[in-house]
Amino acid sequence: MKIFKSHFWYNKSQRNGILLLVTLIVLLQVFIVIDPFSRDEKINLKSTELLAFQHQIDSLKLIELESRKPKIYPFNPNYITDYKGEQLGMSLDEIDRLLAFRKTNKFINSKEEFQKVTQVSDTLLNKIAPYFKFPDWVVAKNNKSKSAATSNSVQKSYNKKRNYKLTTTDINKATAEDLKTINGIGEAFSKRIIKYRSKLQGFSFKEQLYEVWGLDKEVADKVLAVFKINEKPIINKINVNTVEFKQLLKNPYIDYELCKKIFNYRDEVAELQDISELKNIKDFPVELYDRIVLYLLAE
Template identity: 40%
Template sequence: MKNIRSHFEIHTRFRNGIFLLSMLLFSSVILFYFYPNPRTEEKSFVELTSFQKEVDSLKKIAHKETKIFKIKPFNPNFISDYKGYQLGLSPQELDRLNIYRNEGKWINSVTQFKQVTMVSDSLLSTISPLFRFPDWTTQNKRRKRFNKTYTIKTYSEKQDLNLVTQEQILEKVKVPDFIAQRIINYRNKIGGFIDDIQLQDVSGLYENQRKKLLSFFTVKTPQRIEKQNINNASVNQLIEVPYIDFEVALEIRDYIKNNGSISNFKELGKIKGFSLDKIDRIALYLTLN
């Protein structure tokens, strides 16, 4: 029995070799685990950071383009400073539009927008597809193509413009309901019409609509007023005129004080902030002597 050897028995030299191989493998694993290549990780981190910045930059550009693309159709009569900036309009072009609108006038076509703002053709071609005008302006343009006639009544057949109702205007003239309402509101604001010519001051009322309106109505009971001599009138008396505000009244008094009496209403055009377009209506309230 003593001569039988275990089949697991290994020669001493083999055991030493196996031990050394195990130690070598163990040492390699330890070195690989505790001493990774820092340069590779650092380089990878820098590249990843750079790539992320590029992605973020592209996202910002795409976001801006999306904002521009999402500008919805709008009425060019109501362009705010911010929207004008978005569209690429210059401050001067916006100022021209605001001055035009402050005069109570409306833009009803792309051509008219070009004339008022003097915007460049290239920018106009870009933004004009976004313009949306009220339906009734388009309908009016179509109606102008046809020479529609209507019977003009005599003075006795016409109704009094100072007594007509909104419903009667809508029935006879077929203007938009908000225009008919503006006529009534303006009549109430000035205390009643003095002359048919004052319809020119109703915002949004076109000339063809005004002519048709006057074919059915006219001022028969004009507002009774006492005309004031412009050269002697006080500031309080001047501001009673619907077309003259406090600042303009002060300018008129200063002008007369520095230049003498006014002999022609057209002289008022020399006064800052005064519009000659309404001279004929102002003459309904004032005299020169």
């Protein structure tokens, strides 16, 4: 007992120190378990700031990826190697066709010849063709050939127009081929004129030709120098007092706003006694009156 007593017997100051130490240890353990500095708040992954930051990171990643891509510089397609062809996106078969062609001591002088020899797709050709660099004499030769082809095409077109015999000189009966005899009128404009003529139910005034979208006045004057309004069209007029809204909108000179004004005016007066009463409508386009009344009457 004396042995144990010598080891466990403490004075009051020592016992107080041990008690304080134990208390501190217990408090420290409680502090660790509770962890008052921990945050239970959940981070909003869809917050504006976080999304903006993520977008910035994605942009930087794209810039980095673009900078790593091999840059394409102008090159002569006759000297494409296996490595160069692979970089450009060509398949092994396409590269082999090119190399086999070059072994015959022949040269490719245009992007069309390149596609013909290699059989690359149109998509790949459009992607790499802008980087093709041919010798100056080849470029000059190609330009000369294109100019000659264009000249021949223009000459053939001119001869065709000159030799064509008109079926009529009435603009309301002229066919697309008749109209194409006029210099400046091609396939597109001839169809556009006929389409607009159908919309109008025929040209009643020669000035209506100037309304064809995209047609220059000089070209229109050339058309009117050859084609005239020999017979005015017979237009089916509709009664402004009974016409429905959608039907009135079909008038080529009446837009939505004017259509509303006409209907409001009709409601005010109950019935139009004469078609000229349309001029009483506020902001009515008087300059279009002659054209608008081609399709309307008051009964």
